[in-house]
Amino acid sequence: MKLEMKDTPGQLVAALKPISDVGGNIIAVIHQREEKTDGDVLAVQIVLELQEQRLGELLSLIKGQGVNVVRIGKERLLYKQTVIMIGHIMHTDLGDTVDRIDCTGYAEVTELTMVMPAISEPSSARLVIRAVNKEDMEQALGILRGVAKEKNLLIIEPLEEIG
Amino acid sequence: MKIAILGMGAVGRGILEMVDGKDLGLTVTGLADSKSALMDKDGIHIEEVLSAKQERGYCGDKSLSATDIVERADYDLLIEVTPTDAKTGEPATGFIKKAIGRGKHVVTSNKGPIALHYAELQSQARKHRVAVRYEATVGGAIPVMHTLQHGLAGNRVIAIFGILNGTCNFILTRMAAEGLTYDQALLEAREMGYAEADPTYDVKGIDAAIKLVILSNTIWKRNVKLNDVEITGIDMLTTDALRLAEEQHCTIRLIAEAVPERGILRVAPRVLPKNHPLVVNGSLNAITIETDMAGEITLIGKGAGSRETASAIIGDVLFIRDAHARGH
Numbered sequence: 307m308k309l310e311m312k313d314t315p316g317q318l319v320a321a322l323k324p325i326s327d328v329g330g331n332i333i334a335v336i337h338q339r340e341e342k343t344d345g346d347v348l349a350v351q352i353v354l355e356l357q358e359q360r361l362g363e364l365l366s367l368i369k370g371q372g373v374n375v376v377r378i379g380k381e382r383l384l385y386k387q388t389v390i391m392i393g394h395i396m397h398t399d400l401g402d403t404v405d406r407i408d409c410t411g412y413a414e415v416t417e418l419t420m421v422m423p424a425i426s427e428p429s430s431a432r433l434v435i436r437a438v439n440k441e442d443m444e445q446a447l448g449i450l451r452g453v454a455k456e457k458n459l460l461i462i463e464p465l466e467e468i469g
Numbered sequence: 470m471k472i473a474i475l476g477m478g479a480v481g482r483g484i485l486e487m488v489d490g491k492d493l494g495l496t497v498t499g500l501a502d503s504k505s506a507l508m509d510k511d512g513i514h515i516e517e518v519l520s521a522k523q524e525r526g527y528c529g530d531k532s533l534s535a536t537d538i539v540e541r542a543d544y545d546l547l548i549e550v551t552p553t554d555a556k557t558g559e560p561a562t563g564f565i566k567k568a569i570g571r572g573k574h575v576v577t578s579n580k581g582p583i584a585l586h587y588a589e590l591q592s593q594a595r596k597h598r599v600a601v602r603y604e605a606t607v608g609g610a611i612p613v614m615h616t617l618q619h620g621l622a623g624n625r626v627i628a629i630f631g632i633l634n635g636t637c638n639f640i641l642t643r644m645a646a647e648g649l650t651y652d653q654a655l656l657e658a659r660e661m662g663y664a665e666a667d668p669t670y671d672v673k674g675i676d677a678a679i680k681l682v683i684l685s686n687t688i689w690k691r692n693v694k695l696n697d698v699e700i701t702g703i704d705m706l707t708t709d710a711l712r713l714a715e716e717q718h719c720t721i722r723l724i725a726e727a728v729p730e731r732g733i734l735r736v737a738p739r740v741l742p743k744n745h746p747l748v749v750n751g752s753l754n755a756i757t758i759e760t761d762m763a764g765e766i767t768l769i770g771k772g773a774g775s776r777e778t779a780s781a782i783i784g785d786v787l788f789i790r791d792a793h794a795r796g797h
């Protein structure tokens with residue numbers, strides 16, 4: 307999730323403290339200079355991991371510190387990868403395959419496109435997986451690799467951007 | 470410099486034609502195919518021997534063999550371009566060892582001996598103060614070994630990623646571009662002369678894996694073997710899979726990948742954005758080298774062909790002549 311606020315002295319510290327109080331995990335703090343009609347204003351963007359149900363609590367804590375949250379980004383899982391799968395995808399319990407990623411809590415299959423050819427031929431599917439960060443994505447792909455082996459499916463993983 | 474050549478197939482003939490047609494300062498004093506051989510310390514007449522081979526199917530004297538050339542001919546450098554046997558590396562390894570033992574330099578395009586016996590051949594070569602070079606074994610005309618050993622000297626290589634098999638790349642390109650099935654694309658690759666009658670080594674990813682082993686051992690000297698490579702081929706790929714990738718401006722390529730720090734040594738089809746530098750079309754090869762100083766370098770070129778492979782071989786020969794053999 308992303309929180310955006312104006313960067314006036316003391317606000318950042320005031321906003322960061324409650325995050326750990328509610329068990330949140332800060333992934334990045336990004337300073338941005340935003341063009342506004344009344345001149346440049348420094349904005350701060352905080353990217354963090356947090357259990358959904360604790361968001362309300364966090365926001366009231368932050369408000370209590372006198373910090374003004376400008377915007378809350380809804381994008382929960384920032385890291386996205388596409389994986390293609392070939393094999394008897396339906397007959398090997400597709401629901402379960404997707405579940406094994408979803409139940410991790412840190413990664414999710416957010417899109418699934420499937421092409422069904424003639425009966426008994428292998429089918430192909432495209433899965434879009436989202437995860438909180440690169441490490442979690444690696445974990446999720448690892449799980450998928452295991453599932454694919456178990457169910458005799460071929461998975462075509464993305465080539466990590468080099469560098 | 471005097472050279473002896475073992476093998477008169479596509480590669481051997483390419484070398485002979487270039488040595489004959491260009492003024493390279495090379496004299497061929499020994500030559501062999503599978504059935505015959507000839508030697509002449511003053512230089513073999515290349516045109517004559519090429520047409521003799523074409524007319525009657527063998528190049529020289531049937532009572533002589535490749536072994537006779539290796540052991541008795543008068544040469545400074547042996548060019549070993551006989552067929553690859555990936556399991557035993559023979560008879561090429563035997564030829565190479567004998568030549569080194571006689572204090573002769575060796576240049577080869579044969580993956581077998583280099584993938585199987587790299588460390589041993591290099592240490593034997595050091596002992597005899599000769600060079601063994603094998604640029605043509607990986608990436609055809611692409612000077613990847615020269616780039617790694619000389620151009621990038623002093624760099625720490627972090628990772629390599631490559632498209633190392635032109636046949637697979639051709640098949641995948643055709644499946645994506647024309648919506649062909651795997652079988653149709655393979656058939657076309659055969660008709661175009663890219664695929665062997667038995668394409669197993671190519672399409673199962675084994676050829677790419679052998680080249681990955683050669684690259685890895687050249688760079689990291691950890692003596693990895695073909696068995697250490699996790700291999701998935703392209704023979705299970707569907708046209709649908711390529712279309713699904715295409716819909717997201719991506720495609721599928723057979724990628725060989727080595728990242729020792731992360732324990733990665735594998736060949737597998739992968740999804741890549743179509744504008745990725747490694748996404749080359751047709752039978753081209755491409756190799757990305759990631760290093761600490763230079764960052765990423767991607768080399769693209771023809772991965773096979775008679776002249777193209779001759780280019781890599783001749784580059785090695787002239788390098789050895791200039792670096793080692795001067796004044797001999």
Ligand SMILES: NC(=O)c1ccc[n+]([C@@H]2O[C@H](COP(=O)([O-])OP(=O)(O)OC[C@H]3O[C@@H](n4cnc5c(N)ncnc54)[C@H](OP(=O)(O)O)[C@@H]3O)[C@@H](O)[C@H]2O)c1
Nearest residue numbers: 476477478479480502503535550551552553578579773774
């Ligand atoms: N073609 C390419 O583009 C390419 C690219 C990179 C690397 N390579 C490698 O380069 C090598 C040669 O490839 P190629 O395409 O030229 O192969 P090729 O067309 O099959 O030719 C092989 C040649 O080796 C000869 N030969 C076989 N056994 C022999 C023996 N025991 N002693 C002496 N000569 C023997 C054959 O003799 P006959 O003429 O009597 O049959 C033939 O002339 C292979 O190891 C290949 O993997 C090839």
